[in-house]
Amino acid sequence: MIISSISTQTTLPSEDENSSLGFLFPENSEKTHPTQLEEKDRAILVHLFLSPEKDIENLTEFQTLAHSAGVEVLATLTTSRSTPHAKYFVGTGKAEEIQQAVEALSANLVLVNHELSPSQTRNLSALCGCRVVDRTGLILDIFAQRARNYEGKLQVELAQLKHLSTRLVRRLGKQDQQKGGAVGLRGPGETQLETDRRLIKVRIQQLQRRLEKVNQQRHQNRKTRQKADIPTVSLVGYTNAGKSTLFNTLTQADVYAADQLFATLDPTLRRLQLPEVGTTIFADTVGFIRNLPHDLVSAFKSTLQETCEATLLLHVIDAADARKLENISAVNQVLDEIGANEVPILQVYNKIDALPAISPFIERDENGKPIAVYLSAQSGLGVDLLHQAICERLRNTLVTKQLLLPPTSGQIYAQFYQHHCIKQERFNEFGDRLLTIEVDEIQWQKWLKQYPQLTEYLEFAQWA
Numbered sequence: 001m002i003i004s005s006i007s008t009q010t011t012l013p014s015e016d017e018n019s020s021l022g023f024l025f026p027e028n029s030e031k032t033h034p035t036q037l038e039e040k041d042r043a044i045l046v047h048l049f050l051s052p053e054k055d056i057e058n059l060t061e062f063q064t065l066a067h068s069a070g071v072e073v074l075a076t077l078t079t080s081r082s083t084p085h086a087k088y089f090v091g092t093g094k095a096e097e098i099q100q101a102v103e104a105l106s107a108n109l110v111l112v113n114h115e116l117s118p119s120q121t122r123n124l125s126a127l128c129g130c131r132v133v134d135r136t137g138l139i140l141d142i143f144a145q146r147a148r149n150y151e152g153k154l155q156v157e158l159a160q161l162k163h164l165s166t167r168l169v170r171r172l173g174k175q176d177q178q179k180g181g182a183v184g185l186r187g188p189g190e191t192q193l194e195t196d197r198r199l200i201k202v203r204i205q206q207l208q209r210r211l212e213k214v215n216q217q218r219h220q221n222r223k224t225r226q227k228a229d230i231p232t233v234s235l236v237g238y239t240n241a242g243k244s245t246l247f248n249t250l251t252q253a254d255v256y257a258a259d260q261l262f263a264t265l266d267p268t269l270r271r272l273q274l275p276e277v278g279t280t281i282f283a284d285t286v287g288f289i290r291n292l293p294h295d296l297v298s299a300f301k302s303t304l305q306e307t308c309e310a311t312l313l314l315h316v317i318d319a320a321d322a323r324k325l326e327n328i329s330a331v332n333q334v335l336d337e338i339g340a341n342e343v344p345i346l347q348v349y350n351k352i353d354a355l356p357a358i359s360p361f362i363e364r365d366e367n368g369k370p371i372a373v374y375l376s377a378q379s380g381l382g383v384d385l386l387h388q389a390i391c392e393r394l395r396n397t398l399v400t401k402q403l404l405l406p407p408t409s410g411q412i413y414a415q416f417y418q419h420h421c422i423k424q425e426r427f428n429e430f431g432d433r434l435l436t437i438e439v440d441e442i443q444w445q446k447w448l449k450q451y452p453q454l455t456e457y458l459e460f461a462q463w464a
Contacts, residue, residue, distance in 0.1 A: 045111050068142055230281055232311050237317060242377050245377040276391050
């Protein structure tokens with residue numbers, strides 16, 4: 001359901017800090033959000049074209065966002081202006097048309113595909129007699145519905161509060177609170193609006209402190225992986241491009257995947273063993289979208305840090321989407337905004353099963369390096385090619401070693417077997433294994449530190 005960004009009755013009660021913000025404290029209250037309704041929202045969509053070239057794709061995406069939020073779209077109204085109207089954003093005539101459509105279709109919500117100022121939202125809401133939510137409010141509501149884990153809920157609540165803090169309005173009735181009855185303390189006191197702002201400010205500070213602790217934990221985990229030279233592969237891409245489906249296929253995870261925008265928000269990490277690379281961490285991140293609200297980028301900064309410090313980015317692209325070029329540009333813009341534009345990228349064109357006469361293949365540059373893979377994560381076509389391309393992009397200089405392992409070295413042999421680096425194997429008359437392995441040089445150095453006896457096994461192989 002849609003969160004009411006602002007209305008003539010948008011206020012926060014203020015009896016005490018916990019009860020007044022009970023709907024913002026999931027741990028303190030099990031009640032349903034007061035703005036979430038049992039019935040399905042019935043909405044009128046409004047879009048303003050601000051340039052002679054009409055961006056139909058942007059409007060189509062907004063309609064998809066509305067459906068993803070569980071809204072029943074009754075009608076879509078569009079208009080063109082060179083500049084937004086100061087009072088209603090869409091102009092007086094169009095605002096009256098929206099009001100008439102709300103009455104005729106019995107709508108209880110107006111969704112505007114732009115970022116409205118608090119006064120514009122309030123004026124439209126008063127004219128139409130229903131809630132008015134802009135693009136940022138709609139995306140925030142979808143995020144609130146999708147967040148599942150502790151960090152995701154904190155991030156969404158932080159973004160909601162930052163958005164709400166600029167949209168508080170006065171409520172009818174008593175506005176002042178007396179601070180006390182003693183001499184010298186009588187007076188107008190603190191207004192309800194000031195109290196609401198103070199409580200929101202306090203809650204934002206609490207959320208930021210909690211997220212900072214989570215961020216420190218993530219930073220420590222990344223530092224440990226970097227110290228152990230464990231590469232990280234982060235999946236990025238436009239929302240609904242199939243990232244979670246591909247992540248499940250690669251790692252056998254059970255991340256929720258559906259044909260809707262922002263189906264998953266919570267970051268997920270999985271460990272995977274890759275041939276010639278060894279242990280690799282795969283990270284599934286939140287999807288990107290055009291005009292992603294800055295509050296969301298700020299709130300999800302710790303999550304997106306996994307993308308910034310990744311070894312390789314898998315840019316998942318919906319190959320069957322007619323707007324794929326615009327989506328690629330939007331993702332690159334967000335990557336640039338969060339400082340991840342210099343991380344190596346391997347493009348993954350997904351959903352090729354929806355296109356005629358396209359088979360899975362690896363696209364390479366003039367040096368033979370993989371730059372793109374065409375596959376279908378849903379059916380599994382071409383996933384083996386993606387494994388191959390990832391290994392080629394991640395592996396460093398390979399070294400070939402010959403070792404003579406005694407029967408007591410089963411733990412070392414298990415490491416070789418798990419990393420798929422055994423190229424040749426035979427036994428001598430004493431039951432010792434004479435192995436030829438080909439492994440990444442960094443991994444070999446780690447094994448030398450972990451198993452100092454490998455130096456002796458190398459010498460034994462020379463005598464054999």
